[in-house]
Amino acid sequence: MYRNLTIKQKQIVWAWAFLALPVLFYSVIRFYPTGNAMLISFQDWNLLGTRTWTGLDNYTTLLSDPVFWQVFRNTFIYLLLGTPVSLVVAFGIAYHLDKVRFMHGFLRMLYFLPFMTSAVAMAWVWRWFYQPVPVGLFNNALASIGIPQINFLNSTTNALPAILAPAVWAGLGFQVIIFMAGLRAIPRSYYEAARIDGVSTWTVLWEITLPLLRPTIVFLVVFSSIGFLRIFDHVFNMTTNNPGGPLNSTKPLVLMIYQTAFSSFDMGYAAAQTVVLFIVLLLVSLFQLWIMRDR
Amino acid sequence: MAFPTLKAWAVATAAGAASLITTPAQAVEIEYWQYFFDARVAAMDQLIEKFEAANPDITVTMTHFPYADYRTKVAAAIPAGEGPDVVQLFYGWLNDYVGADLIQPLPGDAFPVEAIDAEFFPMVQAMKGDGQYWALPTAVRSLALFYNERLMEEAGVEPPTNLDELIAAAQAMTKVDGAGNITQVGLTAGMTAQDHHWWREVLVRQFGSEPYLDDYKTVNYDTEAGRKALDFYVGLATDENPVTAFNFMDEPQAAFKAGRAGMHIDGSFRIGALESTRGLKWGVTELPANADGMRSNYSSYWVNAITTKAEGEKYDAAVKFMQYITSDEAMQVWLDVVGELPAKPSVGMTETNANDPVFGPFIRGLEYAHTTKFADESGQRQAMVEMVERITLEGMDPGESLTIAAEAEQKILDDYYSGN
Numbered sequence: 001m002y003r004n005l006t007i008k009q010k011q012i013v014w015a016w017a018f019l020a021l022p023v024l025f026y027s028v029i030r031f032y033p034t035g036n037a038m039l040i041s042f043q044d045w046n047l048l049g050t051r052t053w054t055g056l057d058n059y060t061t062l063l064s065d066p067v068f069w070q071v072f073r074n075t076f077i078y079l080l081l082g083t084p085v086s087l088v089v090a091f092g093i094a095y096h097l098d099k100v101r102f103m104h105g106f107l108r109m110l111y112f113l114p115f116m117t118s119a120v121a122m123a124w125v126w127r128w129f130y131q132p133v134p135v136g137l138f139n140n141a142l143a144s145i146g147i148p149q150i151n152f153l154n155s156t157t158n159a160l161p162a163i164l165a166p167a168v169w170a171g172l173g174f175q176v177i178i179f180m181a182g183l184r185a186i187p188r189s190y191y192e193a194a195r196i197d198g199v200s201t202w203t204v205l206w207e208i209t210l211p212l213l214r215p216t217i218v219f220l221v222v223f224s225s226i227g228f229l230r231i232f233d234h235v236f237n238m239t240t241n242n243p244g245g246p247l248n249s250t251k252p253l254v255l256m257i258y259q260t261a262f263s264s265f266d267m268g269y270a271a272a273q274t275v276v277l278f279i280v281l282l283l284v285s286l287f288q289l290w291i292m293r294d295r
Numbered sequence: 296m297a298f299p300t301l302k303a304w305a306v307a308t309a310a311g312a313a314s315l316i317t318t319p320a321q322a323v324e325i326e327y328w329q330y331f332f333d334a335r336v337a338a339m340d341q342l343i344e345k346f347e348a349a350n351p352d353i354t355v356t357m358t359h360f361p362y363a364d365y366r367t368k369v370a371a372a373i374p375a376g377e378g379p380d381v382v383q384l385f386y387g388w389l390n391d392y393v394g395a396d397l398i399q400p401l402p403g404d405a406f407p408v409e410a411i412d413a414e415f416f417p418m419v420q421a422m423k424g425d426g427q428y429w430a431l432p433t434a435v436r437s438l439a440l441f442y443n444e445r446l447m448e449e450a451g452v453e454p455p456t457n458l459d460e461l462i463a464a465a466q467a468m469t470k471v472d473g474a475g476n477i478t479q480v481g482l483t484a485g486m487t488a489q490d491h492h493w494w495r496e497v498l499v500r501q502f503g504s505e506p507y508l509d510d511y512k513t514v515n516y517d518t519e520a521g522r523k524a525l526d527f528y529v530g531l532a533t534d535e536n537p538v539t540a541f542n543f544m545d546e547p548q549a550a551f552k553a554g555r556a557g558m559h560i561d562g563s564f565r566i567g568a569l570e571s572t573r574g575l576k577w578g579v580t581e582l583p584a585n586a587d588g589m590r591s592n593y594s595s596y597w598v599n600a601i602t603t604k605a606e607g608e609k610y611d612a613a614v615k616f617m618q619y620i621t622s623d624e625a626m627q628v629w630l631d632v633v634g635e636l637p638a639k640p641s642v643g644m645t646e647t648n649a650n651d652p653v654f655g656p657f658i659r660g661l662e663y664a665h666t667t668k669f670a671d672e673s674g675q676r677q678a679m680v681e682m683v684e685r686i687t688l689e690g691m692d693p694g695e696s697l698t699i700a701a702e703a704e705q706k707i708l709d710d711y712y713s714g715n
C-alpha cells in the first residue's frame with residue numbers, strides 16, 4: 001500500500017510519523033489536562049467524591065468573590081510594575097555592559113548568577129533580609145543608625161513591592177543576556193554611518209538601537225509578562241506562614257488557585273480560576289503581539 | 296565480586312520460593328498507608344514488626360508519601376481497587392472520606408461503641424457517625440505553654456498558672472531597645488501558628504462563651520465573650536506595654552528556639568524539635584487558667600481507618616491490625632517514639648506518663664480538651680489571621696473585625712455542609 005503512494009504522499013506520511021511523538025505528547029500531557037480543567041470548572045469536586053455538574057456556579061462565585069478581585073488586581077500590579085521596571089533596568093545594564101571590556105565575562109556572569117539560583121532559596125534569604133529587628137538585615141541596619149524600622153512584609157502596602165524586588169532581580173540576568181545578544185546583532189555599519197554623520201548618542205539610541213532591538217523587546221515583554229502573571233514561588237516562599245498575606249495584599253492568581261485546590265480541596269472553583277488565568281494570559285499575549293507587530 | 300552476590304541472590308530466591316511453599320495457605324498481605332514523617336514511620340515499623348510476630352499469617356506492608364501528595368494518591372488509589380487496606384487520615388478529613396466512600400465503619404463486635412466511648416479520651420467521639428465508629432487514633436496531640444527557664448530565672452518569675460500571671464511573667468521577660476523596638480518577647484504570638492486554636496477553643500471559652508454551636512456548624516464567638524477574648528489577644532501586642540509582637544522573628548517557634556521568647560504556646564509535636572535545640576533550657580506547663588480557674592485545651596489527631604478496598608480475609612486481617620494499633624501497647628510505643636500522646640486515659644494517665652515533666656502537662660490537658668470539627672482548617676485559620684491583621688495593620692475597630700471574621704468562617708461552614 002505504501003508503495004503505491006506518490007512521493008508527495010510519502011513525504012506527508014513521513015512528516016506525520018515524525019510529528020506523531022510531539023503530537024501525542026502534547027495531546028496527553030498538555031491538551032487533555034487543559035480540556036479536563038475546563039470541564040472541572042463547571043463541576044463540583046473535592047478530589048475524593050464524585051464530580052457533580054454545577055453549571056456556571058463556580059464562575060458566578062468567582063465574580064462575586066472580593067478576594068478574587070483583589071487577587072486579580074495584585075496580579076496586574078505584578079505585571080504592570082514588574083515588566084517595565086525589569087526591562088528598563090535590564091536594558092540599562094546590557095547597554096552599558098556591552099561597552100565594558102574590562103572583566104566583561106566576569107561581570108556578565110555576576111548578573112546571570114541570580115537567574116541560576118533556586119527561587120526558593122533566594123526567596124527565603126530575602127525574607128530574612130526583610131525581617132523586623134532583631135533579625136532582619138535591612139531593619140537592623142536602619143536601627144543601628146537610629147532610623148525607625150520599616151515593615152516590609154508585614155504591611156498591606158509595602159509587601160507587594162518588597163516581594164516583587166527579588167523577583168525582578170532574579171529575572172534580570174536572563175534579560176540582560178538576551179538584550180546583549182540583540183545589541184550584538186545590530187550591524188556595526190549603521191553606527192559607523194551615524195558617527196560619520198556626527199549624530200548624537202541619544203539619537204543613535206532612539207533611531208538605531210531601539211528600533212532594531214524591536215524583536216528582542218517583543219520577545220522579552222511577552223516572556224516576562226507571562227512570567228509575572230504566573231508569579232508564585234517568590235510570593236509563596238516569602239509568605240508561607242500566611243500565603244499571599246497580609247490580608248491577601250500580595251496574593252497572585254496562581255497562589256489563589258493553589259490554595260483553593262490543595263488546601264480547600266475545591267477543585268471546581270480552582271479550575272474556574274485557572275480558566276480565567278488562561279484567558280488573561282492569552283489576551284495579554286495577543287494584545288502585546290498586536291501592539292508590537294511589524295508595521 | 297559479582298559472583299558471590301549473584302550466588303547469594305540465587306540462594307535467597309530459592310529460600311524465598313521454599314518459604315512460599317511452606318507458609319500456611321491463609322497467609323494474607325495487607326497494605327498500610329501514612330504520610331511521611333520520620334518518627335511516625337519508625338514507630339509504625341516497630342508496631343508492624345510486633346504485630347507480625349504475634350500474627351505470623353499476616354504481612355503488613357507500609358507505604359508512605361510526602362504529605363503534599365497524600366490526599367490525591369489515596370483518592371486515586373482506593374476507587375481503583377489499589378492502595379491501602381488500612382489508611383491514616385487527619386481527623387478533619389473524616390467527613391470527606393466517608394462521603395467519598397473510601398472507608399468503612401469499624402465492626403461493632405471488634406470495636407464496641409460503648410467501650411470506646413468509655414475508654415478513649417472524649418474528643419475521639421468526633422469519629423462516631425450513625426452509631427458506629429469510622430476511625431480511631433493511636434495518638435493525640437494537645438497544647439501547652441513552653442517556657443524558657445533561663446529567661447524566667449533572669450526575670451525572677453515562675454511559670455504562670457493563670458492569665459494574669461501569664462501577662463505579669465511576659466511583661467517581666469520582654470525587652471525593648473532604645474528605639475522602642477522589641478528585641479525579646481515575653482510571649483510569642485501569631486494566629487498563623489497555634490494561636491488560632493488557643494483563641495478559639497481556650498480563650499473564647501475562658502472569657503465565657505462557646506466558640507461554636509450546633510456541633511461546630513454555627514460560629515458563636517461574635518459575642519461579648521469573643522470580643523473580650525479578642526481584646527485580650529490583640530492587647531498582648533498593642534497595649535501600652537506590649538509583651539509580644541506579631542511576626543516577631545518570622546515564626547513564634549523560631550523566636551522561642553532562638554531564646555528570644557520567654558513563653559510559647561505550641562503542640563506536643565514541637566517537643567522533638569525543642570529537645571534537639573542546643574543551649575535551650577526549657578520547661579513546659581499547662582495552658583493558663585482564667586480567673587475562675589477554668590481551663591481548656593485544643594486537641595487534634597490522626598486516625599486510622601479500614602478502607603472500602605479491604606474485603607474477605609484482607610478485611611479480617613485489617614480488623615486485627617486496627618485492633619493492635621489502637622491497643623495500649625501501641626499507644627505506649629507511639630508516645631516513646633513519636634512523642635504523641637496516648638488516646639486512652641488508661642495509658643496516658645498512668646502515674647509515670649501523667650507526671651512526666653514534659654508529657655505530663657499535655658496529657659493533663661487532654662482531660663479538658665476540645666476538638667474543633669473543621670470544614671477547611673486552613674480557610675478557617677485564615678479568618679482568624681485576617682481578623683487580627685485588620686486590627687493591627689488597618690486599624691479597624693476590633694468589634695467590626697470580629698463580626699467579619701465570624702461571617703467569613705460561617706460562610707466556609709455553610710458552603711461545606713450544604714455540599715455534603
